[in-house]
């Protein structure tokens with residue numbers, strides 16, 4: 600895909616999408632989201648610390664960063680001309696953009712996941728799930744694309760349209776240029792990122808974690824879903840979990856906004872994502888609010904988690 604004589608760093612996102620043969624409208628949609636992220640980056644760099652209701656130098660009320668990020672994305676998507684419906688983690692209802700679904704896409708997004716980490720300067724991210732047509736309440740397996748943007752020491756964008764998983768980094772001109780093509784995961788790995796309070800783990804999850812530790816797996820957990828998944832995906836090894844808890848049968852993470860897009864990307868890279876019994880991408884959402892427990896990462900690690908949970912709960 601990279602032309603002889605050209606380094607990978609010269610390929611920007613739009614060109615990459617063209618070269619992998621993506622259609623014009625999906626290319627446009629993904630590039631609009633990438634453009635919107637530049638403004639989110641600026642808001643994170645210069646904005647308030649996520650405290651709604653505070654005022655800036657000029658006495659104007661400032662918006663919490665997650666609310667601001669939501670507005671930025673919504674505006675771009677509304678004006679893109681290729682969106683039928685949108686759904687934001689920030690709002691409880693589907694937002695109709697166009698009644699003509701023909702050739703259009705519907706987009707679910709978490710504009711600023713991990714926003715509670717902004718004030719302590721840890722990495723956060725934007726997560727996006729894309730379907731063809733107008734229906735956003737369908738199994739994640741029907742997604743035609745998924746992506747996230749990680750706002751960390753570097754800003755990176757990872758996308759898949761079902762033709763591999765590709766990583767881009769934002770350069771000094773705020774353009775996304777290709778870093779890695781066709782990211783793949785190994786069968787098993789030595790990292791685990793465990794969400795949720797451990798004393799609330801079920802017997803099966805606790806036994807699984809003890810098994811990981813006995814095998815020498817290292818704890819690598821930031822508390823932000825995007826950086827935690829990015830670590831596992833880019834290192835190509837390990838498992839992230841936010842399991843069913845004694846006081847929360849469905850864990851914490853949201854199916855439509857968080858789990859579906861990440862499961863799509865991880866599966867595209869050769870990994871797996873399961874609730875402990877069912878593949879995340881096969882879940883039929885019942886409502887926008889759905890949550891699900893998740894074990895996501897290397898195939899063998901996820902299979903071992905499923906085995907423990909099946910046997911011990």
Ligand code: FDP
Pocket residue numbers: 712713714715716794795796822823824825851852853857
């Ligand atoms: P946050 O509440 O900071 O927005 O779903 C959001 C999320 O963060 C994920 O990014 C993270 O993986 C998880 O919640 C952390 O959950 P805990 O509050 O249980 O630590």
